[in-house]
């Protein structure tokens with residue numbers, strides 16, 4: 001994907017002061033600013049209020065932040081996910097060059113338009129349907145219980161300080177997904193590293209050194225997956241990878257190249273955001289103790305609370321779209337070929353949609369499930385049921401077994417802009433034994 005360069009000691013270019021084409025007020029969008037990673041919401045608020053369709057010179061595109069505009073864009077079938085439709089600029093040219101070097105990357109469903117997108121998506125959809133995902137409940141519960149058992153063994157049953165992200169939330173989704181796929185258990189740590197590389201590659205802003213490291217990681221990941229695919233072709237069994245290798249609709253199958261591209265996509269799509277939901281959701285509850293108490297008292301609220309935690313601080317900060325013809329967004333006329341960065345995270349805090357308490361967690365918010373964290377339209381998240389299942393079981397374990405939760409240090413938000421997530425969450429708690 002396209003990238004602006006970040007110098008080794010900080011941003012090589014400052015973001016614009018930003019005069020919006022649509023508005024009178026001048027506000028900036030500066031994802032490289034101090035504090036942005038820890039809290040981008042102040043900048044989003046400024047943009048929503050003063051320049052909701054903001055021209056960003058840094059990103060060479062338009063940053064869209066209001067709920068109504070983001071929702072409409074995601075559902076607009078005339079806008080494309082394919083960068084080839086963009087009017088050339090230095091960033092899109094760089095991205096197209098990278099895609100030429102890594103042609104597989106452009107075969108991901110995420111960057112395709114219909115009808116190719118619909119064909120590939122339907123070939124991979126079946127294992128992600130609610131009924132199929134529900135069948136994983138017991139396996140996921142066992143894995144999560146074991147993860148908390150391990151924490152208790154390491155830290156004891158008294159007051160303990162743990163990094164909830166590093167020691168629990170981050171390893172979990174990749175282990176669960178590798179088990180679903182039928183990957184050898186001992187290779188999970190390699191996948192964790194590779195998934196990080198892929199997540200970083202999605203960001204438009206990264207240094208040359210980071211890009212080279214991530215590209216090497218991605219090459220290794222492809223080589224490894226290729227071996228596994230060959231293995232499943234020769235010896236299929238009842239795991240997800242065998243199902244994808246042999247998936248067939250009307251005589252059509254995923255080609256070898258398409259399959260590899262979707263596997264990398266699934267690791268990326270499935271890992272980082274799910275880990276982020278568990279980490280950021282726990283942090284949000286610690287910071288709003290009355291809401292944590294409310295949820296502990298009324299566990300029937302859990303599913304709704306998960307929607308609310310996704311709304312409040314979900315991982316997806318931007319999805320990119322390209323106009324294929326002149327398009328009006330909000331009150332702004334955009335030409336065909338315009339690159340748009342639509343922000344589900346900002347939309348989910350828009351008081352025009354959510355009211356004056358948009359910046360607070362309300363575990364019983366009645367319309368929380370209307371959030372845009374899983375996207376909308378034809379590209380809406382394929383793995384939302386899997387993500388919800390994992391999060392439901394993980395939060396059940398946190399509520400049942402991590403008592404007296406408190407923050408024990410400063411949360412570390414890393415430096416990703418598109419899929420934002422905690423890289424460390426130091427907490428203090430008492431780790432209980434399993435509930436009988």
Ligand code: HEM
Nearest residue numbers: 109110269270273274277319373374375379381382383387
């Ligand atoms: C909390 C966790 C998750 C969040 C917030 C999330 C969010 C999203 C969003 C916003 C999109 C739309 C991207 C776009 O419109 O360009 C998306 C697409 C996708 N997600 Fe998720 N996701 C999550 C977990 C998962 C999981 C667990 C999987 C599967 C293992 C998954 C698989 C996918 C796939 C394959 C797509 C592409 C769909 C398409 O382009 O048609 N996601 N996700």
